Amino acid sequence: MKKIAIIGGGISGLYLANIFNNHPEFDYKIFEEREKFNFINGYGIQLSVNSIKLLNKIGFKNLPASELCFPSKVNFFQSSNSSKICDIDLSQFNDNLNRYTTIKRSTLLKFLLESIPKDKIKFNINLTHLDYGNYIKAHFSNNSQENFDFLIIADGIFSKSKFIVSKESSKPKYNNSIALRAKLNEYDDNNISIFMGANFHYVIYPVNQNNEYNFVAIFKKNLTHEELNSQKIYQSETFLSCLKKILKKNSNIKFENLSQIKAFPVFVSSSIPSINQKNTFLSGDALFAFSPSFAQGASHSIETAQDIFQSIFSGSDNLYKSRINKVYKINWRSKLNHFAFHLSNPINILIRNITLKYLSKNKKFLDSYLGRIYRN
Numbered sequence: 001m002k003k004i005a006i007i008g009g010g011i012s013g014l015y016l017a018n019i020f021n022n023h024p025e026f027d028y029k030i031f032e033e034r035e036k037f038n039f040i041n042g043y044g045i046q047l048s049v050n051s052i053k054l055l056n057k058i059g060f061k062n063l064p065a066s067e068l069c070f071p072s073k074v075n076f077f078q079s080s081n082s083s084k085i086c087d088i089d090l091s092q093f094n095d096n097l098n099r100y101t102t103i104k105r106s107t108l109l110k111f112l113l114e115s116i117p118k119d120k121i122k123f124n125i126n127l128t129h130l131d132y133g134n135y136i137k138a139h140f141s142n143n144s145q146e147n148f149d150f151l152i153i154a155d156g157i158f159s160k161s162k163f164i165v166s167k168e169s170s171k172p173k174y175n176n177s178i179a180l181r182a183k184l185n186e187y188d189d190n191n192i193s194i195f196m197g198a199n200f201h202y203v204i205y206p207v208n209q210n211n212e213y214n215f216v217a218i219f220k221k222n223l224t225h226e227e228l229n230s231q232k233i234y235q236s237e238t239f240l241s242c243l244k245k246i247l248k249k250n251s252n253i254k255f256e257n258l259s260q261i262k263a264f265p266v267f268v269s270s271s272i273p274s275i276n277q278k279n280t281f282l283s284g285d286a287l288f289a290f291s292p293s294f295a296q297g298a299s300h301s302i303e304t305a306q307d308i309f310q311s312i313f314s315g316s317d318n319l320y321k322s323r324i325n326k327v328y329k330i331n332w333r334s335k336l337n338h339f340a341f342h343l344s345n346p347i348n349i350l351i352r353n354i355t356l357k358y359l360s361k362n363k364k365f366l367d368s369y370l371g372r373i374y375r376n
């Protein structure tokens with residue numbers, strides 16, 4: 001029986017554990033830094049059909065329909081006056097079984113956790129160092145050590161473990177933007193809405209059939225080194241009211257309808273780390289984290305995990321290597337979206353809106369820009 005260590009119990013690590021559950025020839029353990037899982041209830045996540053196909057194979061399709069939403073369109077609006085620019089039909093990428101889905105992040109995590117036996121997860125533990133020989137000898141923060149055949153590092157964007165396997169890994173960089181997430185009540189739209197303003201945009205989508213909505217705004221913002229290192233300022237009233245002021249002036253959002261407001265700086269990866277250690281893989285954000293403007297982070301985390309499983313199962317890491325190509329494709333799309341959503345010059349905005357209207361109905365473009373990511 002092959003022994004697998006999974007470092008990090010986020011979307012990627014938990015999805016991988018679900019696949020190994022269906023293959024008794026593998027014995028896995030998850031090592032999670034936190035003391036316990038603490039699922040924040042309000043926030044949402046978008047899952048395109050590429051990851052829905054994989055999730056459905058492990059039973060996601062059996063979740064109660066009331067816990068999910070299947071938006072068929074993305075509507076684009078000018079934030080200042082809420083006028084609609086155009087829409088993209090998302091359903092063209094669906095098939096009978098797999099549909100673009102929005103959901104509460106907590107619902108997804110609870111689903112992934114459901115079939116993982118409790119004794120498979122070790123909490124409050126970190127990887128400290130590794131010895132490579134016939135096996136991978138992993139040393140942990142509680143002074144324990146264990147031999148594994150395979151090591152999967154899935155500890156998120158601020159992965160410490162990847163520096164243990166590759167000294168060349170680079171730290172994530174600040175994306176010059178702040179995210180403000182909240183739960184939105186009193187809204188009524190089954191689709192995804194993207195409101196574009198000068199140097200900011202915000203996205204609203206339903207997370208279930210109970211009129212609960214996710215609100216996420218991304219603001220362009222330069223921060224000093226001190227500000228970046230201070231966790232407290234993001235939750236300070238002064239900082240939040242500065243972001244709220246921008247929204248108040250340039251959008252129709254009603255603040256009394258937002259709850260569980262949380263602001264945080266957005267970090268992205270600057271390069272893909274090369275790992276040359278035997279039987280060692282990076283998954284999800286630990287491999288690469290994108291700007292959130294293309295909503296592919298979770299799908300990428302699930303797809304990488306699937307490729308890692310296939311590589312281990314088949315004994316060839318070709319699939320894992322070909323994932324790198326997809327990372328490049330998603331990354332430039334995420335950057336382009338971010339750039340286009342935040343334009344501030346009125347002439348550039350006019351050109352963007354005309355281009356968007358044309359491209360949103362151009363099948364060839366959509367097949368290439370979205371289809372190549374969603375259909376893979």
Ligand SMILES: Cc1cc2nc3c(=O)[nH]c(=O)nc-3n(C[C@H](O)[C@H](O)[C@H](O)COP(=O)(O)OP(=O)(O)OC[C@H]3O[C@@H](n4cnc5c(N)ncnc54)[C@H](O)[C@@H]3O)c2cc1C
Nearest residue numbers: 008009010011012033046155156179284285296297298299
């Ligand atoms: C504002 C914003 C909005 C987003 N919206 C979307 C969206 O709509 N759709 C989408 O697809 N993606 C979205 N994403 C991205 C998505 O959330 C991430 O890409 C995804 O959660 C990454 O999954 P992961 O498993 O790689 O990492 P994580 O989910 O971050 O999990 C990492 C796990 O590892 C644990 N850990 C950390 N360090 C250690 C350690 N040293 N040892 C052991 N365990 C450790 C953590 O506690 C955590 O449990 C968004 C991101 C942002 C910032």
